[in-house]
Amino acid sequence: MTDHPAEHAAWGEPDxxxxxxxxxxxxPADAADAARLVAFGLQPKLQPARDQEYGELLRRYxxxxxxxxxxxxxxxxxxxxVLEVSPRAGMAxxxxxxSLFAVRMGDYARRAATDSTDRFLHGLxxxxxxxxxxxxxxxxxxxxxxxxxxxxxxxxxxxQACHRLExxxxxxxxxxxxxTDAPGLExxxxxxxxxxxxxxxxxxxxxxxSTTGIVAKAVAFLTDSGFLQRTGDxxxxxxxxxxxxxxxxxxxxxxxxxxxxxxxxVVPVTDGSATLLPPEDTDDLELAADAGLPxxx
Amino acid sequence: MTSPxxxxxxxxxxSAGPRPAQGxxxxxxxxxxxxxxxxxxxLHDLDVRxxxxxxxxxxxxxxxxxxxxxxxxxxxxxxxxxxxxxxxxARLLPRVAAQAPRxxxxxxxxxxxxxxxxxxxxxxxxxxxxxxxGTFAPDGTYVRRxxxxxxxxxxxxxxxxxxxxxxDEAVNVLVGALDTDVTSxxxxxxxxxxVLINRGRLADAQLAAEQxxxxxxxxxxxxxxxxxxxxxxxxxxDWLRAVPDMIAExxxxxxDRYRHENAILTxxxxxxxxxxxxxxxxxxxxxxxxxxxxxxxxxxxxxxxxEAGPLFRAEQDRQxxxxxxxxxxxxxxxxxxxxxxxxxxxxxxxxTDAFFARGTGLRTPVSVRVGDLVDLLxxxxxxxxxxxxxxxxxxxxxxxxxxxxxxxQLASAMDLLDLPSDAPRRLSGLLAEARLHDPELPxxxxxxxxxxxxxxxxxxxxxxxxKLLFAVDDGTELDDEEFGGADLIVGTALLxxxxxxxxxxxxx
Numbered sequence: 001m002t003d004h005p006a007e008h009a010a011w012g013e014p015d016x017x018x019x020x021x022x023x024x025x026x027x028p029a030d031a032a033d034a035a036r037l038v039a040f041g042l043q044p045k046l047q048p049a050r051d052q053e054y055g056e057l058l059r060r061y062x063x064x065x066x067x068x069x070x071x072x073x074x075x076x077x078x079x080x081x082v083l084e085v086s087p088r089a090g091m092a093x094x095x096x097x098x099s100l101f102a103v104r105m106g107d108y109a110r111r112a113a114t115d116s117t118d119r120f121l122h123g124l125x126x127x128x129x130x131x132x133x134x135x136x137x138x139x140x141x142x143x144x145x146x147x148x149x150x151x152x153x154x155x156x157x158x159x160q161a162c163h164r165l166e167x168x169x170x171x172x173x174x175x176x177x178x179x180t181d182a183p184g185l186e187x188x189x190x191x192x193x194x195x196x197x198x199x200x201x202x203x204x205x206x207x208x209x210s211t212t213g214i215v216a217k218a219v220a221f222l223t224d225s226g227f228l229q230r231t232g233d234x235x236x237x238x239x240x241x242x243x244x245x246x247x248x249x250x251x252x253x254x255x256x257x258x259x260x261x262x263x264x265x266v267v268p269v270t271d272g273s274a275t276l277l278p279p280e281d282t283d284d285l286e287l288a289a290d291a292g293l294p295x296x297x
Numbered sequence: 298m299t300s301p302x303x304x305x306x307x308x309x310x311x312s313a314g315p316r317p318a319q320g321x322x323x324x325x326x327x328x329x330x331x332x333x334x335x336x337x338x339x340l341h342d343l344d345v346r347x348x349x350x351x352x353x354x355x356x357x358x359x360x361x362x363x364x365x366x367x368x369x370x371x372x373x374x375x376x377x378x379x380x381x382x383x384x385x386x387a388r389l390l391p392r393v394a395a396q397a398p399r400x401x402x403x404x405x406x407x408x409x410x411x412x413x414x415x416x417x418x419x420x421x422x423x424x425x426x427x428x429x430x431g432t433f434a435p436d437g438t439y440v441r442r443x444x445x446x447x448x449x450x451x452x453x454x455x456x457x458x459x460x461x462x463x464x465d466e467a468v469n470v471l472v473g474a475l476d477t478d479v480t481s482x483x484x485x486x487x488x489x490x491x492v493l494i495n496r497g498r499l500a501d502a503q504l505a506a507e508q509x510x511x512x513x514x515x516x517x518x519x520x521x522x523x524x525x526x527x528x529x530x531x532x533x534x535d536w537l538r539a540v541p542d543m544i545a546e547x548x549x550x551x552x553d554r555y556r557h558e559n560a561i562l563t564x565x566x567x568x569x570x571x572x573x574x575x576x577x578x579x580x581x582x583x584x585x586x587x588x589x590x591x592x593x594x595x596x597x598x599x600x601x602x603x604e605a606g607p608l609f610r611a612e613q614d615r616q617x618x619x620x621x622x623x624x625x626x627x628x629x630x631x632x633x634x635x636x637x638x639x640x641x642x643x644x645x646x647x648x649t650d651a652f653f654a655r656g657t658g659l660r661t662p663v664s665v666r667v668g669d670l671v672d673l674l675x676x677x678x679x680x681x682x683x684x685x686x687x688x689x690x691x692x693x694x695x696x697x698x699x700x701x702x703x704x705x706q707l708a709s710a711m712d713l714l715d716l717p718s719d720a721p722r723r724l725s726g727l728l729a730e731a732r733l734h735d736p737e738l739p740x741x742x743x744x745x746x747x748x749x750x751x752x753x754x755x756x757x758x759x760x761x762x763x764k765l766l767f768a769v770d771d772g773t774e775l776d777d778e779e780f781g782g783a784d785l786i787v788g789t790a791l792l793x794x795x796x797x798x799x800x801x802x803x804x805x
Contacts, residue, residue, distance in 0.1 A: 120649055173325065
């Protein structure tokens with residue numbers, strides 16, 4: 001299993017010299033196999049368990065280090081980052097920054113390219129889906145965890161968070177209405193809160209510009225990326241996470257967004273165990289007293 | 298379709314004075330009133346814009362239709378969803394028709410729909426309104442601000458339907474000042490209603506009853522929001538005091554109102570049956586319907602309240618007794634989403650952009666050949682499928698055995714809890730003893746003890762058990778390094794198995 005991009009630097013070394021003497025030098029056939037494995041990785045919805053050749057190549061990757069390095073090299077050369085190679089996730093590769101395979105916001109949603117509000121809403125929808133799919137730090141860290149999200153659930157969850165901020169601002173007597181000539185200074189939560197959550201349309205489809213429409217677009221896109229699997233139609237659509245999504249969020253997206261946040265000078269302080277915000281005044285590490293007996297005085 | 302920008306023309310009078318900054322308090326009050334004023338603007342705007350519609354629509358009083366639409370939505374808001382579009386249009390029609398009886402019915406419907414769509418403001422991307430008003434910042438500078446609000450909002454309902462709800466702004470400004478203390482206002486209304494009925498003044502009584510129903514709806518709405526939050530995350534809600542208090546209060550309220558309204562119902566029925574005047578009879582019959590609706594809403598509320606406790610306990614089991622963290626992960630909500638939301642949009646977008654760029658995965662780019670393009674453009678469009686999308690084949694994954702505790706642990710915990718009936722023990726002692734055996738065991742013991750607080754008496758009775766584990770809270774705080782809460786007294790109750798068996802045979 002290769003996690004470190006640094007290791008990919010090894011691709012420059014000729015494999016024949018570093019490989020143990022017992023293994024044969026790399027042949028064009030090996031290179032073809034390595035490239036085929038990467039090609040399998042580029043089809044994120046393909047399950048290793050369903051394709052015999054894929055499964056065999058994966059086994060070869062894990063058992064044959066020179067082959068593994070070759071496959072890593074092919075991936076790196078194509079502008080891909082290898083997240084994990086395992087039977088559960090397959091050859092989990094993702095696009096490196098500025099790679100040919102990277103998804104651009106403008107291609108993702110046309111309005112988002114020109115409208116900064118829509119751009120933010122689409123980005124936030126993706127973050128919220130991840131936050132609800134992995135509500136606690138343990139869930140993101142636990143390889144066996146399978147998260148479940150619904151479209152309406154994600155919207156309600158963000159609205160709840162926004163509502164809490166609104167209440168807090170009201171308590172402090174703050175006027176959160178933004179100045180007319182500086183829309184960029186409007187607090188982020190207000191943008192989600194003021195967008196309608198759904199809307200009737202003439203052809204009974206979901207209103208694309210509503211927040212549930214935006215979340216639905218995000219989960220549909222993630223499903224195409226092999227990150228979610230649709231399990232039902234309740235609550236606007238229910239979805240289950242895959243191993244690849246967990247890897248992507250944990251190793252790529254989470255840390256990148258975190259770095260950006262720190263760059264803005266915002267240092268979120270948590271004790272590493274806290275989950276969705278508990279009420280401010282309770283001791284987080286303790287079970288609530290009378291917790292099993294909510295009706296006792 | 299225009300979104301009314303109202304106050305651009307009217308700067309507040311304060312700015313004309315010699316000392317512009319009047320102190321934040323005066324200005325805040327002004328801002329509040331300006332915002333309240335802004336909420337009425339869309340209604341006035343309807344009457345202004347009706348002249349621009351194709352056709353002769355000046356005969357309709359649009360603001361009146363709009364206000365009654367808001368009333369209808371408020372009244373028809375259900376506990377779970379909201380009011381149905383079509384139903385609201387249908388109920389608006391009689392009023393619209395009364396305004397211009399000679400016009401065709403199709404036009405009436407057009408007017409009703411036009412008003413409803415404008416209250417939602419279908420044309421704007423937010424489906425809301427924006428008004429601009431000015432305030433003085435603490436440093437004395439004059440700042441123009443945007444106030445965004447909605448009157449009717451569309452919410453998702455069951456089965457993908459879209460329903461209407463009135464927003465707090467609309468209820469507060471347009472339905473009446475309802476943000477008073479719900480309970481006391483309700484009591485006042487009920488008393489008034491009773492007095493009015495006794496005096497036979499049914500017209501006023503109907504008004505009072507309708508007001509009482511508005512309050513009932515609002516009470517239900519408050520509770521729905523609180524329960525929703527509970528469902529989402531146990532720890533985000535204060536189950537120590539706030540929620541139990543609220544539930545107890547609401548249950549009292551329901552019990553109280555239910556009694557009260559049944560009494561009123563009897564009264565009105567009497568008025569209805571005894572009255573000679575047909576108008577009186579009709580009003581009384583309407584009142585019966587309103588009060589019946591109130592009672593229905595209370596029953597609905599009550600069943601929700603009773604579900605809250607079990608729901609909390611199930612979530613508590615799932616969340617609090619799960620295995621501890623193997624390694625620290627990133628807390629997506631606490632460390633990313635929550636700190637991001639209060640930021641200015643411009644800066645927050647940088648973070649969401651970073652997440653988006655690396656969190657969406659990859660797309661294999663499509664390369665186009667001219668040959669394919671020609672084929673593609675010349676292919677006739679595919680007929681729309683009427684059967685809907687193909688069902689995706691489910692990917693089945695064997696669920697791993699994720700039991701937190703082993704059979705042996707359960708056995709030793711049961712051993713520990715096998716207490717003699719005359720010697721109950723404190724939970725703290727049991728936990729300490731369990732800890733000596735196995736560091737994991739206290740969790741299982743605590744879980745079993747908490748469950749014993751609500752012992753399955755009915756099951757034990759049916760199965761003829763001879764003893765039953767129970768736990769009682771006598772108010773002592775638990776002093777433990779891992780657990781908090783009440784130091785329960787755990788004991789075994791001996792049951793009269795023979796007597797119960799006899800009872801059962803008798804009952805059968």
